[in-house]
Amino acid sequence: NPEGSQSNDGQLILYNSLDQLIDSVTYGDWDDGNESDNAPDGNANDYTDECLSRMPNAKDTDNDKNDFIKTRCTYGSENGITPPNEQSLLVTIAGRIVFDILPRQLNFGIVQPGSTDNPALNGPIIFNVTGSEQDVNVEITNVTGYPFEDGLRIDNNPALGSHWFIPYTSPIVNATPTLDVPEEAPPGQAEGTIVYTVTGPTP
Incomplete structure (x- = not known):
């Protein structure tokens, strides 16, 4: 996006103090050369889908489509996006054992x-x-x-x-x-x- 602006479609790029690329997130229809793995766009229907959040929190597979969902905003805190009446699930599937x-x-x-x-x-x-x-x-x-x-x-x-x-x-x-x-x-x-x-x- 033009410096200082943010729209419903765009790309956020994070650099460190040495000008080295740390991470980038492309959302909506922004063309970064591969739109198929973009995160959802920024259009909101109500307060429940105003923001994009990593799910699960801090997970990064280098595929924005898989890493982000539209959800409610959690200003100033981590992505605690699970509502009180829901329960998040997580499992790690181990490799098969033959004995x-x-x-x-x-x-x-x-x-x-x-x-x-x-x-x-x-x-x-x-x-x-x-x-x-x-x-x-x-x-x-x-x-x-x-x-x-x-x-x-x-x-x-x-x-x-x-x-x-x-x-x-x-x-x-x-x-x-x-x-x-x-x-x-x-x-x-x-x-x-x-x-x-x-x-x-x-x-």
């Missing part, structure tokens, strides 16, 4: 009471997150069954609480399970389970 464990059953074979570091006959455990779109956290959050609750160890550490960070760019990780068996363990077959909790990276 697979092999083998599906760990078999420690025949072990002796009082023995330690008994290896799984079909180990190691293989975590595979191939196909994930984000890094993956894996944690053992529960171990059930005797003698696994206290005797199962992963990579020489107690199984319960063991955790792994698996980058999606390096999606396969191995872990070595062993089993310690108490002296007082009764003879017979024992069964148990491991529960893994799988999440994306901590925000």
